[in-house]
Amino acid sequence: MTNNTPNSCVKIDCDCQHVWSLAQEFAFKRLSAKPPVLNKTNMLLYQYNVRARRISATYARFYLETEEHGNPAKKGRYYWAALAAFASKTVACSIEDPRVKTIGTVLQGLGKGNMWLFYEIAPWHWAYSLSSKSFDMCKATRSGDNFVTPILDSIKAMPWAxxxxxxxxxxxxxELLEYGFNKVKKIESMEPLMPGRPAAQLEHLLSIAKHEQGKILQPLIYDDEDFKWWIQQQRSAWVNWASPALKLVFASSCDTDDPELESVAPRDTMLEDFKSRMIWIDLAAKKFHGLMQAKKYFMEHQLQTIASWVGHQDDQIVTPTMPL
Incomplete structure (x- = not known):
């Protein structure tokens, strides 16, 4: 509908299908190439590492409340997104590592997991920022087959869909999303320096982390037999020396000389095993949480740098793979 009356507004009511279609469109466009590739608009970025850096930027922007419909007065409610920005940056760094580039199964797995996690989790955040009331009314209706036709066609055309x-x-x-977003509401109701707010933030973070690790990444990539085999091989002595270190760096850079700014996985971590992986993620989350309390200015400055990657483009013109 077009409003042809100058200096006026019209009210447009969106049903839940349209809310989720708009939210999904946001995620699709965030990973689209600009300017148009081969005279076609909204083409999926070709390079996995560029997608990962755009994803990192989006998570950082959610936390910083600089994303669409963000509210700076509510900064801190999307606490998981801050940690996720560093995690997706780590995925980008891994993809860019020459040692990983040679292993197609691992490269594909990282690209697939990172992209589909983003397509799943970003629309929840976008829709909540748009309207928490609409979010509550519509949260149970979201489904991969409940979009308007153009978005439905786009999602079916996505890699690995x-x-x-x-x-x-x-x-x-x-239930994990339910708990996590209930904590978002609690965080919103608390003043920044109110006792108990950091604890609520950590509880929110851990619930969303369990969701993304257990409900998304475990079935999507870690249960894949080929991907699992390669992950297991990286623990072998003959491969381990030539593999990237299993760690999360709390900085915009890929690596750091400051051990305080990194979480190294325990030596007995079995990355493909959900329970084993969550032991490390719990440790990483608590270290991140400590840094956010003790070095908040530094951490948010790093997130601002990551947020600036939102416009990263493919390094070269390539044949696009997915029309939107």
Whole structure:
């Protein structure tokens, strides 16, 4: 509908299908190439590392409340997104590592997991920022087959879509998201320096982390037999010396000389095993949480740098793979 009356507004009511279609469109466009590639607009970025850096930027922008519909007065409610910005940056760094580039299965797995996690989790955040009331009314209706036709066509055209959607339960709401977003509401109700707010932030973070690790990444990539085999091989002595260190760096750079700014996985971590992986993620989350309390200015400055990657482009013109 077009409003042809100058200096006036019209009210447009969106049903839940349109809310989720708009939210999904946001995620698709964030990973689209600009300017148009081969005279076609909204083409999926070709390079996995560029996608990962755009994803990192979006998570940072959610936390900083500089994303669409963000509210700076509520900064801190999306605490998981701050940690996720560093995690997706780590994925980008891994993809850029020459040692990883040679292993197609691992490269594909990292690209697939990072992209589909983003397609699943970013729309929840975008829709909540748009309207928490609409979010509450519509959260149970989101589904990979409940979009307007253009978005439905786009999602079906995405890489790995046929495999990914059933494995991640078709974008549907679950109890971990319920708990995590209830904590968002609690954080919103508390003043920044109010006792108990940091604890609520950490509880929110851990709930969303369990969701993304257990409900999305575990079935999508870690249960894949080929991906699992390569991850297991990296623990072998003959491979381990030539593999990237398993760590999370709390900085915009890929690496750091400051051990305070990194979380190194325990030596007995089995990355493909959910429980083992969550032991490390819990440790990493608590270290991140400590840094956010003790070095908040530094951490937010790093997130601002990451947020600036939102416009990163592919290094070269390539044949696009996915039309939107």
């Amino acid at each position: 046929k495999e990914a959607l059933p494995k991640i339960n078709n974008f549907k709401w679950n």
